[in-house]
Amino acid sequence: MTTNKRKTKVNKGSKQILLFFLLLWNGFVVYANDTTTVLSAQRYLQLVMQNHPLIKQTDLVIKEATAKLLSAKGAFDPVADFSFENKTLDGNRYYQYLQPQLKAPLWYGIELKAELSDVRGSNTANELTYGNSVAVGVSLPLLSGLVMNKKMAVLKQAKNNIQLSKAEQQNTINTLLLDAIDAYWDWNVYYQEYFYNIQAKEVSYNRLQFTKRMFEVGERPAIDTIEAFAQYKLLEFETQKSYYNWVKSAIELSLFLWDENEQAVFIKDNITPLIYNTRYLLDSITLPSLNDLELLVLNHPKLNAFDIKLKNLEIERKLKFQNLLPTLNVNYNFINKSYNPFYNVGDNLLLNNYKIGVDFKMPLMFREARGEYKQAKIKIEATQIDKVIVQNELNVKVKTYYNDLVALKENLRLYNETFLAYETLLKGENTRFENGESSLFLINSRQNKVLETRLKMNELESKLMKYQMSVYLLAGQQPKN
Numbered sequence: 446m447t448t449n450k451r452k453t454k455v456n457k458g459s460k461q462i463l464l465f466f467l468l469l470w471n472g473f474v475v476y477a478n479d480t481t482t483v484l485s486a487q488r489y490l491q492l493v494m495q496n497h498p499l500i501k502q503t504d505l506v507i508k509e510a511t512a513k514l515l516s517a518k519g520a521f522d523p524v525a526d527f528s529f530e531n532k533t534l535d536g537n538r539y540y541q542y543l544q545p546q547l548k549a550p551l552w553y554g555i556e557l558k559a560e561l562s563d564v565r566g567s568n569t570a571n572e573l574t575y576g577n578s579v580a581v582g583v584s585l586p587l588l589s590g591l592v593m594n595k596k597m598a599v600l601k602q603a604k605n606n607i608q609l610s611k612a613e614q615q616n617t618i619n620t621l622l623l624d625a626i627d628a629y630w631d632w633n634v635y636y637q638e639y640f641y642n643i644q645a646k647e648v649s650y651n652r653l654q655f656t657k658r659m660f661e662v663g664e665r666p667a668i669d670t671i672e673a674f675a676q677y678k679l680l681e682f683e684t685q686k687s688y689y690n691w692v693k694s695a696i697e698l699s700l701f702l703w704d705e706n707e708q709a710v711f712i713k714d715n716i717t718p719l720i721y722n723t724r725y726l727l728d729s730i731t732l733p734s735l736n737d738l739e740l741l742v743l744n745h746p747k748l749n750a751f752d753i754k755l756k757n758l759e760i761e762r763k764l765k766f767q768n769l770l771p772t773l774n775v776n777y778n779f780i781n782k783s784y785n786p787f788y789n790v791g792d793n794l795l796l797n798n799y800k801i802g803v804d805f806k807m808p809l810m811f812r813e814a815r816g817e818y819k820q821a822k823i824k825i826e827a828t829q830i831d832k833v834i835v836q837n838e839l840n841v842k843v844k845t846y847y848n849d850l851v852a853l854k855e856n857l858r859l860y861n862e863t864f865l866a867y868e869t870l871l872k873g874e875n876t877r878f879e880n881g882e883s884s885l886f887l888i889n890s891r892q893n894k895v896l897e898t899r900l901k902m903n904e905l906e907s908k909l910m911k912y913q914m915s916v917y918l919l920a921g922q923q924p925k926n
Contacts, residue, residue, distance in 0.1 A: 503614035517603035540566035582778030745921030751832035768814035771807035
């Protein structure tokens with residue numbers, strides 16, 4: 446009777462152990478119960494992209510660059526000007542000047558001008574045309590300021606700065622998502638560690654209760670209860686430690702979550718990550734091509750930003766080169782003593798009814814201009830070197846991540862085979878234990894080894910997923926929502 450009772454209890458305990466490991470190591474995903482929400486990495490990154498204030502801040506930078514472009518375009522806006530001046534003393538009108546005019550700055554420093562003039566009085570300036578007159582003319586730089594001038598440079602750079610802001614925005618988003626991905630998979634691995642430890646602790650507790658009952662009926666020595674108790678306490682400690690690690694990682698994960706009102710959102714205990722089966726990962730993950738990644742690097746937002754900065758520096762170089770040229774500005778105005786500019790027009794506008802001017806200026810040594818031009822060229826050369834350095838760093842990072850990806854997948858495959866071997870040993874030890882050929886010490890040792898291997902596999906799985914998602918961001922690929 447005692448023997449049958451012992452066999453029944455041994456079989457019951459062994460079945461509990463086997464059931465636990467079947468559930469623990471053979472699941473495809475951890476399914477959520479009625480009160481648990483599973484948060485995948487893709488959904489998490491979508492939430493980060495939706496409301497993170499750093500992304501909103503980069504949008505403001507683009508808006509600011511757009512506003513600066515509008516301001517730069519203002520330098521080419523037509524300008525209406527009106528002036529009126531009158532002097533009367535002791536009944537004598539000395540002068541009265543009425544001069545409305547319209548100026549229209551154009552590209553290449555050209556400026557068009559139209560002016561009406563009404564000059565009256567007894568003491569008017571001799572250079573002014575008495576009575577009504579009209580003048581229509583143009584001002585043109587022939588040397589310095591023709592190919593490039595300050596207004597043209599500011600406008601071109603403002604257009605480039607919008608693209609620069611977009612490239613920097615993309616780079617900021619990529620950096621943010623890289624940090625968010627690290628936080629998510631750290632949270633994932635700590636959750637798995639807690640999940641598997643708590644399950645192992647429950648099995649250890651059941652084994653402890655079973656051993657106590659066996660001791661009470663004289664089927665097990667007292668030392669077995671101490672062995673079972675020590676194993677249970679060890680797993681209780683590991684469970685508690687992994688729980689606090691999981692809570693800490695959840696807090697760090699929450700740093701990237703915000704609502705639409707820019708309020709921080711914190712991950713609760715009922716939100717868990719998505720857990721994949723190892724075999725599924727090994728079969729489903731396709732490693733990227735290194736050549737494809739290297740091609741992506743060529744269009745990396747960091748490198749695009751350098752290209753745009755070089756365009757702006759080239760504009761600055763051209764502007765500084767203009768200072769090496771003498772200033773030669775000419776202006777021509779056709780005038781007529783009537784508000785009708787075409788009234789009584791002669792055959793040759795260069796012989797009559799015109800006003801012309803020439804302005805020439807040239808430094809004798811051009812030292813300031815030569816110094817500024819050399820500085821502009823040095824800035825270009827330094828930026829080109831910076832681009833080469835950054836491009837090399839990006840290539841090295843991408844190649845390193847790629848090699849790590851290849852190694853991680855192979856390591857995970859090997860560890861999975863090792864885990865299956867340890868799991869087989871545990872099952873075999875359970876069979877020997879049922880037949881009275883093994884000890885509780887060996888069962889615990891096998892269990893610890895299986896648990897240790899499982900946790901190492903969790904770490905490799907999370908790292909593999911982290912690297913697979915990060916390698917594209919490192920190569921500069923825009924994130925997909």
